[in-house]
Amino acid sequence: MAIEIRNVSKVYGNKKVVDNVSLTIPQGKITSFIGPNGAGKSTLLAIISRLLMADDGKVCLNGRLIHEQNSEDxxxxLSILKQSNHISLRLTVEELVAFGRFPYSKGNLTKTDRTFINNAIDYMDLNEIRSQYIDTLSGGQRQRAYIAMTLAQDTDYILLDEPLNNLDMKHSVQIMQILRKLTNELNKTVVIVIHDINFASCYSDYIVAMREGKLVCQGKVADIMQEAVLHQIYDMKIPIREIGNHKIGVYFRT
Structure with a gap:
């Protein structure tokens, strides 16, 4: 089973932000959505997770139309972390992560729930600040806490909208390594919207490229990390260098 998107479109006003997109998300892999700002990546991710309804087309989760499944199922x-999080309640890191267990606990945490919460906190290296309030944390610490909440939900599919926002290099690498571990060891299916094509290249199995709402191309990393393909996506020359068996885009200008 997998996530299947068929002929999905979304219109805001006169603008088609997602334009007749069809693709299948490979199971047990990391798939990265890349493309310029306004390409429709985050909108498509929201449609996949049912946060938004498509105007046309359909999304199937494990062989069933997602809009026909109840919210609890x-x-x-499937869990999703949106790009912007605005929880106004004053919560500690541990209390926030516990929200990830709500589909199971309904607020009455069991021993099993506590195990998932502790594991997620441990994965994200948050033990030292688990009792601190979210509004006292740095942007990077706060982002890791939100990702820990998503991990605690323990879903087969994890959708992350720009999870590296506000993170320094060390924690960006840490998160991508954790996502890699989740796919390799626990067979999780991870879908991320990401701007840095080199993180996408080094940690993804598949890349989906969008521009102006349309699907430009999709495929394995080696197929997408090509100069001609990246030029089609970004309309700029991005030379490719091989470093440590990874294809790295040299997109800065001198």
Whole structure:
């Protein structure tokens, strides 16, 4: 089973932000959505997770139309971390992460729930600040806490909208390594919207490229990290260098 998107479109006003997109998300892999700002990546991710309804087309989760499944069933299969999080309650890191267990606990945490919460906090290296309030944390610490909440939900599918926002290099690498570990060891299916094509290249299995709402191309990393393909996506020359068996885009200008 997998996530299947068929002929999905979304219109805001006169603008088609997602334009007749069809693709299948490979199971047990990391798939990165790349493309310029306004390409429709985050909108498509929201449609996949049922945060937004498509105007046309359909999304199937594990062989069933997602809009025909109840919210509880979806929440046990798929978790999403949006780009902007605005929780106004004053919560500690541990209390925030515990929200990830709500589809199971309904607020009454069990021993099993506590195990998932502790594991997620441990994965994200948050033990030292687990009792601190979210509004006292740095941007990077706060982002890791939100990702820990998503991990605690323990779903087969994890969708992350720009998870590296506000993170320094060390923690960006740490998060991508954790996502890699989740796919390799636990067979999680991870879908991320990401701007840095080199992180996408080094940690993804597949890349989906969008521009102006349309699907430009999709495929394995080696197929997408080509100069001609990247020029089609970004309309700029991006030379490719091989470094440590990874294809690295040299996109800065001198």
């Amino acid at each position: 979806v929440a046990r299969q």
